[in-house]
Amino acid sequence: MIIWIASYPKSGNTYIRSFLAAYYFTEKGEFDFSLIKNIRQFPNVEFFEKPYDNVEEVSKHWLDAQKIIKEKRKILFLKTHSCLGKYKGRAFTTKDFSLGGIYIVRDPRNIITSVKNHYSFDDKSALKFLTNINTGIREENSEDFRTWSLLSSWSNHYKSWIKSNNFRKLLIKYEDFETEKYSTFRDIIIFVNTLMNKTERVDKKKLEKAIETTNFKVLKEKENKEGFDEAPYSTVDKKKKVFFNLGFNNNWKNLLNEDTRKKIELEFTNEMKELGYL
Template identity: 40%
Template sequence: MIIWLASYPKSGNTLLRSMITAYLFDKEGKFNFDLLPNIKQFPNTSVFQNLGVDSKDQNEIIKNSIRVQESFNKKESVGFVKTHNMLFNFNKLYPFTNLDNSLGVIYMVRDPRNVVLSYARHLDISIEEAVKFFTKGKANDIFLMGNWSENYLSWKSFRQYNKYLLIKYEDLIANREKTFLKILKFVFNLRGMNLSIDQNKLKNVLRTTSFDYLKNLEKEKGFRESMKSKDGKSIPFFDKGVKRKWSETLDKDLSIEIEKNFKNEMVELGYL
């Protein structure tokens, strides 16, 4: 069964995966990038292709989403899967996932004014371009992400089954131990298991997944999820983290546009 790690891009999903893999997949709780493949990503081009699905055809991806999940999902065990997709039900015929395949979801959210700055840098596009995509994206865009609010709201449907945990990126930074313990408790509860914390592993997880540690690790080892700029230069994945402050960088008119588009959700989350 799948436990989804869902989020809009640049909202802290990598930090979440780093902490989970360090605690669950390393005996000492020490993180390194080689642990991340323990968490699958979806959609995954190769998995679709292995089943003869044209991964370049958006309609085929939508139609075969459940089928592909069934192909790699082992019902007798639990696996984590990362996604930036929204939880859609296309034309009421093709759901992104279902409860036969999904045990629950941890949804990561971050102040959209900071997300858009990080997203623009990550893709080497202008902030204006990022804001346009960010606010106007629809459920049928090529990435099936929707816009920021559509993505966030869609996954809340898991709440009615007590299979939903919302984590704010800001909390995972400011109150790391408390928030991570909340995540572990949720995961173990989904699996019907009692949680007994290994304090030494926990200490190592917190130390080896700090932003500065991850940034230095990328400098030393490189990170395959980093992007290339238009001129071919590498764009470091770990840049500013919590030090990124939209109030100091984001144009006032653009921040107003974001706040206008996402007012209800931002108020709900305490960002306004």
């Protein structure tokens, strides 16, 4: 069965994956980049038997791939950026294969600046990325659709995961990692342990070490020294860009122009009010 680590792109998914990897895949909670491979991405090449050159074909096999995971009788953490919906009637996942999900949401006014950096977008392209209900992503420079994910718009993505009740979910706000770090990470461990029917208490020392070694500043320093496999390549000079870029220093009040801010707030008014962003 699968425990999903789900989010819209640039919302803190890798941050949570790093923390979970440190807590669940080490003895003392000490993080290392190699650990993140324990929480892979879905959809991805490794979960399908052959390449597909279009979305229609690969979407037929999303559930087949998850069925194989279930048959192995293991609980698997998987990262995803897919919305929790259907593509032409074909579900991304169902309760038959999903034990639960952790959904990370982030203020879209801060997401857009991260999206601009990650994908080398200008304001107009980044805004279209967040608002287009047909937005999808796949591995860059590849004709293989095994990595393709349907995002839809930021608001549709959020609603697809949080408004459905097909399996248990925990909503985490990215901003709480800065203001309520310990309690937020503790809640994640309690939720995961409950899903897995683990009866032991949260290991406080291990929790604190996992938080300490996955601090954004620490991750950024590790990337500077060691590099990071998931860092994107620039479309301009083809060099690797910085993955752990601004973190909590990414503040829309200092980085976002007034016109783009107004358009985002108008487009996502209801969801932003619901989440306390407006």
